[in-house]
Amino acid sequence: MEKPEYTIGVTALNAIDNPGPGIPVIRALREAKSFNVRIIGLSYESLEPGIYMHELVDKTYQIPYPSAGTDLLLERLEYIQDQEKMDVIIPNFDAELFSFIKLQPKLKAMGIHVFLPTPEQFEERLKVNLTEFGEKYDIPVPESEAIFSMDKIADIANDYDWPVLVKGKYYDASVVYNIEQARIAFNKISSKWGLPIIIQKFVHGTEYNITGLGDGKGNTIAAVPMRKQYITDIGKAWGGIAVSDDHLLELTRDFIAKTKWQGGFELELMKNKKGEFILLEINPRIPAWIYLAVGVGQNIPEALVNLALGKRVEPFKKYSVGKMFIRYSWDMMVELSEFEKISTTGEL
Amino acid sequence: MKIKNNIAVSDSGFVFNPATGESFSANPIGMEIMELLKKGTPTQEISNTILEKYETDAPTIDKDLHDFIQILKQYTLIEEHGKA
Amino acid sequence: MEKQRYERPMIKKLESNMPNKFGMRTEYRPMTHIDNVAVKDLIDEYGSPLFVISEKTIRNNIRSARKAFETRYPKVQFxxxxxxxxxxxxxxxFHQEGSWAEVVSGFEYDKALHNGVDGSKIIFNGPDKTEEDLNKAIKNNSLIHIDHLDELYAISEIAPGLNKKAQVAIRVNMDTGIYPMWDRFGFNYENGQAWDALNKIMRTDAMELVGLHTHIGTFMLSPNAYAVAAGKLADLAIGIKDKYGHEIKYIDMGGGFASKNKLKGTYLPGTDINPSVNDFAEAITGALINSNFKPDNLPLLILETGRALIDDAANLLGTVISNKRLSDGRRSTILDVGVNILFTSFWYDHKITPAQPFTQYAEDTVLYGPLCMNIDVIRENISLPLLNKGDHVVIQHVGAYNMTQWMQFITLRPRIVMIDPENNVHVIRERETLDRLLEFEKVPDHLKTFDL
Structure with a gap:
């Protein structure tokens, strides 16, 4: 049977030292067995490497930052849609997810499908709501408290024992070892991201990550756990290994079943000394290390596209253990004229 | 005062300085002025050209031209010692 | 040959994190008209700066807010x-659209009477009600929302002398899970102050307890906080009914709904993330319907929504005075709109749109007002198209608080016009004049003359 060809828009082409998931997602789509693809890159900045990777990305358009508002984003996507007739868009940046979730009905009317968490799922898993999330779904999370005033730090930190994590509402976190450091972190993070600040109990242990895909009805379509082998200065995985842990998989299926999660996600977990898994964070999108999942037999981006298009997708039942990924960097040669083109016309 | 010889200004308004590796973007009037400067046109003549072509007045163009040239100097796109 | 539109020459370094301003022809569109009236004509006729209020927008806003509540709850009053x-x-x-008046001072109270509002449809809030104010309010059967015990005692002394029962409610403050908690107004729920005050009212003949009031904060982004508040007021009302067999007539949820403005420091624009009136309506009416009120005996729900109904109904038109280059190379633009008439620029990033066509080229600009005062900054950093001297801009969503908190400082306050639904323009407040201001002043005789 002839394979269909889909046109798919992908964001986060920043394959740099703190990489976005765009390029690995595109690699996965290019290896899809059920369809062929034409890839439309959607970029924010003109030096995102993916713009220039023509063997992976067929054409790139710049899109406005989420801070410009959904009206402008929609207007730009309408223009792009006139040229490209995209079937699916896979947004991969945290900061843009809200806009794409909000635009979902309008995109659908334009013929563009997405497969994203519902607004409620997106809201529930926010860092500030993690405690309630854990209670609601009976998933162990680290003790934490959202505070609006620095005076509260001392009380909480003394309850938790040092060190503690000081986290921003949306981004930023630092581990602090005494009250002075906590105050500095409180000021630094609150000046950037506002209040509240979250003080979280520090969980000692080994970090595990899971990427997966929920169909929105409570079924687990895919789930692959990974342990980071090597971590960069800024905490990103430089190498990681697929692991087999029934407990982790059980926990993931439980998470999907209870939340009826729709779309791709990544769970960040800590295994403490007692061997319990504590949920640290839920990222409502595909992670940058997604290619490991593809490499061990679960092509999550392919399945996500099929779900977005309303196709029946059989859950992945297994994956091969004992494979690892090692990231490397690569210096690409780029003609200045290409940089000129994306910079001045917003297209390449 | 003259735009440095090796500076390339493309039709899209993309300006590249091969000596420093910096690139810039100019709007159409900016490009027009850079082309004139490249030919060594005196600023008074540039003012007159712009004034003839666009809906504006002499004080405005004088002020804006002066400011533009200051910025070109700041970006080291202009040869300070060239002839005026 | 016809001359082309002039745009100042511009060159900009391409940084590695260069945003998408270039090649993005859709980034801005000019706002040339308001309710079909040209911005340029408005400024030519009425001067610059100029506040422009759209009557049509006000009516649409109040109608859709009423609809949001009335489709969910049987008895609603704005x-x-x-x-x-x-x-x-x-x-x-607003009164034509059926809204009562909510006032917080004797001056506002008199203004409501002057507008022809019946005393029984004036809600009198706030911590500062003089004896004279209370006298008037009791006589007129106005709804007095008591803020503190001193006011409660004052009413119990005044009312008997007037042979009237004062129609009262108390303002209740409470923890609704939001920060900051407003506990300076009214009586606290959690520590029992509110219950105590209600008992005091029930035990005197001077007053009739007609309602309960709360106002939990300003520019609220969490509808759920209103649900918590409504639930707590319902509990108080049920408590009074159980103890005294007395039924209150209304629950007043106050105001505080966020408008669509963008608060400074937030990432996404307010038009995208701020809850709609529907969201607030759902939270409040849901909480009341789920409370222990009998379904056939629900109290009247009063809403004092201000900002969310008026903010987007007004625009402020301004004109570019000059473009300047600052010492560090940054571009700055001076407008004739200062912070003295645009107070809200201290906490919002107002949307500012040119009123005439422009190209896709833009520059990062500091936007200053015309005052010879360092604080007069409308915006620290905004990416704007290349404006020329004399160009006009439209500053959007300025309807709330600016036309009441503004002050006469250095310059005279400008005109305010309203465009009616048939697109006719009416001056609704004249511009200030020197003569007008001098009417307030008196010069002692010995200071009348001098030699220089």
Missing amino acids: AWSYKTNYLDAVCRT
């Missing part, structure tokens, strides 16, 4: 929050 914008033309538009 009361126009005078302090948000007490121009007579604005207040009367």
Whole structure:
């Protein structure tokens, strides 16, 4: 049977030292067995490497930052849609997810499908709501408290024992070892991201990550756990290994079943000394290390596209253990004229 | 005062300085002025050209031209010692 | 040959994190008209700066807010929050749409009477009600929302002398899970102050307890906080019914709904993330319907929504005075709009749109007002198209608080016009004049003359 060809828009082409998931997602789509693809890159900045990777990305358009508002984003996507007739868009940046979730009905009317968490799922898993999330779904999370005033730090930190994590509402976190450091972190993070600040109990242990895909009805379509082998200065995985842990998989299926999660996600977990898994964070999108999942037999981006298009997708039942990924960097040669083109016309 | 010889200004308004590796973007009037400067046109003549072509007045163009040239100097796109 | 539109020459370094301004022809569109009236004509005729209020937008806003509540709850009453914008033309538009008046001072109270609002449809809030104010309010059967015990005692002394029962409610403050918690107004729920005050009212003949009031904060982004508040007021009302067999007539949820403005420091624009009136309506009515009130005996629900109904109904037109280059190379633009008439620029990033066509080229700019005062900054950093001297801009969503909190400082305050639904323009407040201001002043005789 002839394979269909889909046109798919992908964001986060920043394959740099703190990489976005765009390029690995595109690699996965290019290896899809059920369809062929034409890839439309959607970029924010003109030096995102993916713009220039023509063997992976067929054409790139710049899109406005989420801070410009959904009206402008929609207007730009309408223009792009006139040229490209995209079937699916896979947004991969945290900061843009809200806009794409909000635009979902309008995109659908334009013929563009997405497969994203519902607004409620997106809201529930926010860092500030993690405690309630854990209670609601009976998933162990680290003790934490959202505070609006620095005076509260001392009380909480003394309850938790040092060190503690000081986290921003949306981004930023630092581990602090005494009250002075906590105050500095409180000021630094609150000046950037506002209040509240979250003080979280520090969980000692080994970090595990899971990427997966929920169909929105409570079924687990895919789930692959990974342990980071090597971590960069800024905490990103430089190498990681697929692991087999029934407990982790059980926990993931439980998470999907209870939340009826729709779309791709990544769970960040800590295994403490007692061997319990504590949920640290839920990222409502595909992670940058997604290619490991593809490499061990679960092509999550392919399945996500099929779900977005309303196709029946059989859950992945297994994956091969004992494979690892090692990231490397690569210096690409780029003609200045290409940089000129994306910079001045917003297209390449 | 003259735009440095090796500076390339493309039709899209993309300006590249091969000596420093910096690139810039100019709007159409900016490009027009850079082309004139490249030919060594005196600023008074540039003012007159712009004034003839666009809906504006002499004080405005004088002020804006002066400011533009200051910025070109700041970006080291202009040869300070060239002839005026 | 016809001359082309002039745009100042511009060159900009391409940084590695260069945003998408270049090649993005859709980034901005000019706002040339307001309700079909050309911005340029408005400024030519009425001067710059100029506040322009759209009557049509006000009516649409109040109608859709009423619809949001009335489709969810049987008895709803809006009361126009005078302090948000007490121009007579604005207040009367709301009164024509059925809104009562909500006032917080004797001055506002008198203004509501002057506008023709019946005393029994004026809600009197706030911590500062003089004896004279209370006298008037009791006589007129106005709804007095008691803020503190001293006021409660004052009413119990005044009312008997007037042979009237004062119609009262108390304002209740409470923890609704939001920060900051407003505990300076009214009586606290959690520590029992509110219950105590209610008992005091029930035990005197001077007052009739007709309602319960709360106002939990300002520019609220969490509808759920209103659900918590409504639930707590319902509990108090049920408590009074159980203890005294007395039924209150209304629950007043106050105001505080966020408008669509963008608060400074937030990442996504307010038009995208701020909850709609529907969201607030769902939270409040849901909480009341789920409370222990009998379904056939629900109290009247009063809302004092101000900002969310008026903010987007007004624009402020301004004109570019000059473009300047600062010492560090940054571009700055001076407008004739200062912070003295645009107070809200201290906490919002107002949307500012040129009123004439422009190209896709833009520059990062500091936007200053015309005052010879360092604080007069409308915006620290905004990416704007290349404006020329004399160009016009439209500053959007300025309807709430600016036309009440503004002050006469250095310059005279400008005109305010309203465009009616047939697109006719009416001056609703004249520009200030020197003569007008001098009427307030008196010069002692010995200071009348001098030699220089």
